[in-house]
Amino acid sequence: MTEPLSFEKSRPNAHAPRLPDADVAAEELDRVLPREVLRSRPPTLPRLSEPEVMRHYSKLASMNYSISEQFYPLGSCTMKYNPVANEAAAALPGFTAIHPYQDEETVQGALELMWRLEHALCAVVGVDRVTLQPAAGAHGEWTALRMIQAFHRSHGEARTEVLVPDSAHGTNPASAALSGFQVVEVASAPDGRISLADLEAKLSPRVAALMLTNPNTLGLFERDILDIAELVHNTGAKLYYDGANLNAFMGVCRPGDMGFDAVHMNLHKTFTTPHGGGGPGAGPVGVKAELVPFLPKPTVERLNGQLKLDFKRPQSIGRVRSFYGNFGMLVRAYTYILAMGGDGLTQASMDAVLSANYLRKRVEGLLDVPHEGPCMHEFVASARNLAPNGIKALDVAKGLLERDFYAPTIYFPLVVPEAIMVEPTETESKATLDAFAAAIKEIVQEAKEQPEKLHNEPHSLPVGRLDEVATARRINAYLQGQSEDPILRWKPAPNEAC
Amino acid sequence: MPYLVHSPQERAEMLAAIGVDSMEGLLVDIPASLRIPSLELPDGLSEFETMARVTSLAARNRVFPDRLTFRGGGVYRRFIPAAVAAVTSKPEFYTAYTPYQPEASQGTLQAIYEFQTLIAELTALDVANASLYDGATAVAEAAMMASVQTGRKEVLVAGYVHPEYVEVLRAFSDGRGIKVRKGSEPNAKTAAIIFQQPDFLGLLVDAADLTRLAHDVGALAIACVDPISLAVLAPPGEYGADIAVGEGQQLGMSPSYGGPHLGFIACRKELVRRLPGRLIGTSHDANGRRGFVLTLTAREQHIRREKATSNICTNHSLCALAASVYMTYMGEEGMRRVADVSFKRAHALAERLAALPGWELAFPERPFLNEFPIRVPKPSVVSRKLARHGILGGLDVSRWFRELKGVLTFTCTEVNDPRAIDELVAAVSS
Ligand SMILES: Cc1ncc(COP(=O)(O)O)c(C=O)c1O
Numbered sequence: 001m002t003e004p005l006s007f008e009k010s011r012p013n014a015h016a017p018r019l020p021d022a023d024v025a026a027e028e029l030d031r032v033l034p035r036e037v038l039r040s041r042p043p044t045l046p047r048l049s050e051p052e053v054m055r056h057y058s059k060l061a062s063m064n065y066s067i068s069e070q071f072y073p074l075g076s077c078t079m080k081y082n083p084v085a086n087e088a089a090a091a092l093p094g095f096t097a098i099h100p101y102q103d104e105e106t107v108q109g110a111l112e113l114m115w116r117l118e119h120a121l122c123a124v125v126g127v128d129r130v131t132l133q134p135a136a137g138a139h140g141e142w143t144a145l146r147m148i149q150a151f152h153r154s155h156g157e158a159r160t161e162v163l164v165p166d167s168a169h170g171t172n173p174a175s176a177a178l179s180g181f182q183v184v185e186v187a188s189a190p191d192g193r194i195s196l197a198d199l200e201a202k203l204s205p206r207v208a209a210l211m212l213t214n215p216n217t218l219g220l221f222e223r224d225i226l227d228i229a230e231l232v233h234n235t236g237a238k239l240y241y242d243g244a245n246l247n248a249f250m251g252v253c254r255p256g257d258m259g260f261d262a263v264h265m266n267l268h269k270t271f272t273t274p275h276g277g278g279g280p281g282a283g284p285v286g287v288k289a290e291l292v293p294f295l296p297k298p299t300v301e302r303l304n305g306q307l308k309l310d311f312k313r314p315q316s317i318g319r320v321r322s323f324y325g326n327f328g329m330l331v332r333a334y335t336y337i338l339a340m341g342g343d344g345l346t347q348a349s350m351d352a353v354l355s356a357n358y359l360r361k362r363v364e365g366l367l368d369v370p371h372e373g374p375c376m377h378e379f380v381a382s383a384r385n386l387a388p389n390g391i392k393a394l395d396v397a398k399g400l401l402e403r404d405f406y407a408p409t410i411y412f413p414l415v416v417p418e419a420i421m422v423e424p425t426e427t428e429s430k431a432t433l434d435a436f437a438a439a440i441k442e443i444v445q446e447a448k449e450q451p452e453k454l455h456n457e458p459h460s461l462p463v464g465r466l467d468e469v470a471t472a473r474r475i476n477a478y479l480q481g482q483s484e485d486p487i488l489r490w491k492p493a494p495n496e497a498c
Numbered sequence: 499m500p501y502l503v504h505s506p507q508e509r510a511e512m513l514a515a516i517g518v519d520s521m522e523g524l525l526v527d528i529p530a531s532l533r534i535p536s537l538e539l540p541d542g543l544s545e546f547e548t549m550a551r552v553t554s555l556a557a558r559n560r561v562f563p564d565r566l567t568f569r570g571g572g573v574y575r576r577f578i579p580a581a582v583a584a585v586t587s588k589p590e591f592y593t594a595y596t597p598y599q600p601e602a603s604q605g606t607l608q609a610i611y612e613f614q615t616l617i618a619e620l621t622a623l624d625v626a627n628a629s630l631y632d633g634a635t636a637v638a639e640a641a642m643m644a645s646v647q648t649g650r651k652e653v654l655v656a657g658y659v660h661p662e663y664v665e666v667l668r669a670f671s672d673g674r675g676i677k678v679r680k681g682s683e684p685n686a687k688t689a690a691i692i693f694q695q696p697d698f699l700g701l702l703v704d705a706a707d708l709t710r711l712a713h714d715v716g717a718l719a720i721a722c723v724d725p726i727s728l729a730v731l732a733p734p735g736e737y738g739a740d741i742a743v744g745e746g747q748q749l750g751m752s753p754s755y756g757g758p759h760l761g762f763i764a765c766r767k768e769l770v771r772r773l774p775g776r777l778i779g780t781s782h783d784a785n786g787r788r789g790f791v792l793t794l795t796a797r798e799q800h801i802r803r804e805k806a807t808s809n810i811c812t813n814h815s816l817c818a819l820a821a822s823v824y825m826t827y828m829g830e831e832g833m834r835r836v837a838d839v840s841f842k843r844a845h846a847l848a849e850r851l852a853a854l855p856g857w858e859l860a861f862p863e864r865p866f867l868n869e870f871p872i873r874v875p876k877p878s879v880v881s882r883k884l885a886r887h888g889i890l891g892g893l894d895v896s897r898w899f900r901e902l903k904g905v906l907t908f909t910c911t912e913v914n915d916p917r918a919i920d921e922l923v924a925a926v927s928s
Contacts, residue, residue: 002604002787002788002789003608005608005611005612005615006612006822006826007612007615014829016828016829016831016832016835017579017827017828017829017832019577019832019835019836019839019912020839020912020915021839022838022839022842022843022846023915023916024842024843024846024916024919025846026841026842026843026845026846026849027842027845029730029837029838029841029842032841032845032865033702033865034865036706036732037702037705037731037732037865038730038731038732039728039729039730039731039732039733039736040732040736041622041736042729042830042834043616043619043620043622043728043729043733043830044619044830045616045619045620045825045826045828045829045830045833046826046829047829047830047831048826048827048829050579050581050827053581053823053826053827054581054584054585056826057581057585057588057609057823058588060591060604060605060606060608060609061585061588061590061591061605062590062605063603063604063605063608064590064591064594064602064603064604064605064606065594065599065602065603066589066590066591066592066593066594067589067593067594067595068589068590068593069589069590070602072595074595074598077595079595080501081501082589082592082593083500083501085545085548085549087587088549089548089549089552089553089556092552092553092556093556093561094553094555094556094557094558094559094561095556095559095754095755096752096753096754097561097562097564097752097753098559098560098561098753098754098755099562099567099569099573099575099753099755099890100572100573100753100755100756101569101571101573101893102560102562102569102890103881103885106559106560106885107559107560107755108558108559109554109555109556109557109558109559110555110559110755112555112558113552113555120539123537123538123539124537124539135631135632135635135757135758135814136631136810136811136812136813137811137812138799138809138810138811138812139631139635139809139810141809142673142809145673146669146672146673149673169799169800170798170799170800170801170802170803170806170811171799171800171809171811173799173803173804174799174802174803174804174806174808174809175809176804177804177805177806177809178642178670178673178674178808178809179673179674180673180674180675183803183804220527221527221528223527223528223529225529225532226529226531226532249528250537251534251536251537252525252528252533252534253528253532253533253534254532254534257532257534258532266812268812272501274592274593274816275592275593275594275595275596275812276591276592276594276814276815276816276817276819277591277592277594277595277596277597277603277606277609277610277815277816277819278595278596278597278606278610278628278629278776278812278813278814278815278816279596279629279631279758279812279813279814279815279816279817280631280757280758280812280813280814280815280816280817281812282758296669317669317672318665318666318668318669318672319634319662319665319666319669320635320666320669321631321632321634321635321666321757322572322632322633322634322660322662322663322666322745322756322757323573323632323662323755323756323757324755324756324757325756325757326757326758327754327755327756327757327758328754328757328758329757329758331552334552335548335549335552337539338542338543338548338551338552339500339501339542339543339544339545339548340499340500340501340542341539341540341541341542341543342536342537342538342539342540342541342542343499343536343537343541343542344499344500344501344502344541344542345537345539346536346537347499347502348499348501348502350521351502351503351504351509353521353524353525354504354509354512354513354516354521354524355504355512357512357516357524358512358515358516361515361516361517362515374516374518374523374524374525374526374527376527397599398599398601401599401601401602406595406599406602407598407599407602409598412800426501426502426503426504427501427502427503428503429503429504429508430504430508430511430512456784458601458602461601461602461604462601462604462787462789463600463601463604463783463787463788463789464601464783464784464785464787465601465783465784466600466601466781466782466783466789466790466791467781467782467783467784468600468781468791468793470781470782471779471780471781471791471793472793472794474779475770475779475793475794478767479767479770479771486624486625486767487779487780487793488611488614488625488770488777488778488779488793488794489611489614489615489618489624489625489626490611490612490615491615
């Protein structure tokens with residue numbers, strides 16, 4: 001079942017919502033404002049009654065897989081249960097109804113929460129200060145690189161390169177480029193970890209930073225991290241931690257102790273704020289003392305028991321977004337940290353590692369698992385053993401959808417062909433993991449016996465496999481003026497008004 | 499422990515299946531010198547205690563009622579239909595990930611495709627993306643697009659653009675070696691003129707003229723717009739702007755101390771390949787059924803890495819959903835009504851405040867919509883007096899603009915009823 005667009009369901013004489021009258025003595029808008037500033041043609045918005053609006057979105061909701069209903073083993077994304085208490089906390093009017101330009105004395109609770117969250121995050125990752133401003137992981141990466149850039153500049157150095165492993169997430173090189181750096185790739189060694197030889201070869205006084213995630217995107221802990229840190233620091237460069245994989249070792253070890261100078265965290269991964277179908281998240285960045293002067297402003301400071309926003313930070317890189325961050329997400333993460341505590345966070349990471357290794361073991365004989373374990377919180381398998389049957393990672397993913405599982409991350413990291421990256425998280429039961437392994441087993445069997453059947457999956461979802469190539473082709477035709485259909489939006493038929 | 503599922507017995511079974519004696523067997527790659535005994539954080543709390551703690555923090559914030567909030571500056575109180583939260587709190591939406599597997603994500607994909615259409619309609623431009631973080635980063639992303647498109651390294655900020663947006667623009671530009679200049683005299687080095695309509699003070703600018711100035715030197719015109727205003731004001735597409743960006747908070751999001759809110763961006767067809775972030779398009783399956791997919795991904799970081807148009811990955815999808823519900827619920831008529839009521843109430847308020855002794859409109863000749871700057875005697879006394887009456891009064895903009903000493907901006911929307919306006923005027927006069 002598919003659902004028509006709201007625009008297609010629109011009825012020209014549906015009831016508009018009831019809204020108050022102005023009830024004040026004032027001139028009409030079109031008599032006060034000059035004609036040329038007024039809109040000449042109204043926008044074509046759908047017109048639906050409230051019951052129709054609600055049903056429309058309920059239908060759409062039923063066409064989604066989500067962590068509330070399905071196992072969502074998306075590697076690198078840490079799709080864990082989103083506690084409902086977090087939502088209740090974030091909905092408190094004392095948080096939702098405060099204006100960002102209220103005087104500081106009237107928002108002491110909000111500032112206190114931010115201050116406590118900052119210090120809790122400092123404790124988890126082992127840094128001196130944290131900025132809560134960045135809106136997501138990528139935004140945090142860029143913020144951290146800007147601070148590192150400012151640090152080098154303050155020492156009279158114009159370092160122009162950033163090193164990024166070939167297994168890194170795409171946001172790493174993109175953030176480096178957005179900060180004006182040249183990206184230099186560092187190769188992985190055969191065991192899946194960063195090649196120390198290649199790292200040494202690429203390090204030079206031109207290098208501003210190495211961006212690393214640990215465990216890396218293969219789910220492997222970079223055993224040589226202390227040597228890596230030493231190599232990097234010896235050339236005067238900084239070590240940056242992509243915290244997407246922090247769920248692997250909370251309470252076990254800390255990036256700050258490993259030698260990382262700047263650390264971003266994804267509150268929408270490790271700290272259970274929901275993904276919202278693609279955000280909003282929050283990507284705080286923690287730094288060691290040397291980088292503190294460069295933090296975005298304002299910071300939250302405690303002075304004689306009062307909390308203050310500090311704007312007087314002469315070396316700050318400035319603002320990275322408006323106001324103080326995705327505050328509603330900060331409330332959720334803080335609520336989660338209170339409920340879990342140090343003991344709970346530690347156990348969460350332990351269980352995440354346990355689950356990943358257990359599932360890895362269950363999947364080992366079915367799919368290729370190219371790197372030796374143990375893994376940390378996730379592992380990367382490969383569908384290349386099914387290549388003789390004409391089956392790809394994509395087919396395995398679609399077969400899982402057919403069996404009511406969301407699919408793992410596929411084709412990432414780029415260093416593994418036909419990659420299937422699985423991150424079970426600590427909030428999935430052993431029974432779920434067993435059921436997932438059983439589904440993989442069934443898919444592998446189907447791949448060998450009836451590959452054409454697998455090619456046609458899924459068929460029990462609202463739509464079957466979609467032709468993404470045709471979509472791109474049609475957009476091209478539109479952009480080149482060969483077609484009127486933009487594909488990227490619905491368009492009213494000429495002369496049609498909703 | 500809350501939210502964890504494995505029982506001690508299951509843990510033991512799983513360890514046995516893996517073939518290790520204890521968790522230590524799985525942590526062998528971590529150097530011993532890095533191990534910490536525990537986190538320096540208190541132990542966890544029950545849900546009851548957790549909520550008591552959080553609630554007491556919330557209680558330490560002063561909540562001004564909607565109707566008595568006259569402060570804007572980029573974040574506004576508006577009527578939010580109950581439908582918005584009813585939809586965004588559906589776990590099928592808020593606990594889903596970015597729709598990487600389209601067959602299992604048609605709900606999110608279609609909702610965001612509708613969002614793209616709504617924004618394109620509102621701005622009268624060809625294509626809008628799936629969302630950005632906020633209005634500030636949207637301005638910065640648009641400037642990056644313009645710089646790449648024109649191959650030029652300077653952007654011009656004309657008039658009173660939100661000062662925080664300009665700060666963020668500077669942070670983005672600085673990394674990329676792009677110069678940010680204030681003013682409205684472009685030259686052959688100018689990649690874009692950026693202006694805000696209505697501007698940060700609430701005043702209308704000559705958007706058509708600024709657009710012409712930009713085009714005359716081969717630069718792009720970037721309009722930062724208020725989405726509610728577009729129900730009545732000429733949209734960027736009508737005056738020929740190339741890129742429209744803005745903050746979507748007013749489309750169904752609460753102030754929430756500044757976030758999460760919604761950045762949006764729309765552009766002319768010629769610029770589509772330079773757009774940052776996610777784009778959703780229509781597609782079809784083998785049976786000819788229509789569906790929706792993430793598309794033009796060759797612009798994005800996961801494909802293009804350092805050559806991507808932006809580094810954005812996670813964006814503000816749920817906020818875009820909220821905005822879609824809001825706009826679909828309101829329709830064109832509802833949004834026009836909201837803009838109209840806000841306009842009238844703001845004008846009624848401006849007239850009454852300007853009649854107070856010592857109060858005068860800061861720019862009496864400039865038209866405005868529903869926010870306006872007014873010069874007042876002793877702004878801090880005014881604000882304190884209003885607060886004592888439970889009113890969140892105007893915003894002191896001299897904090898950013900020295901030349902606006904003594905100027906407060908007041909805003910009115912459909913939630914500030916006529917009696918609230920009476921109360922405000924009475925409180926000032928008391
Ligand atoms: C390893 C890694 N780094 C960075 C990111 C970027 O984070 P975000 O999507 O929050 O911008 C992600 C997630 O998408 C990731 O998995």
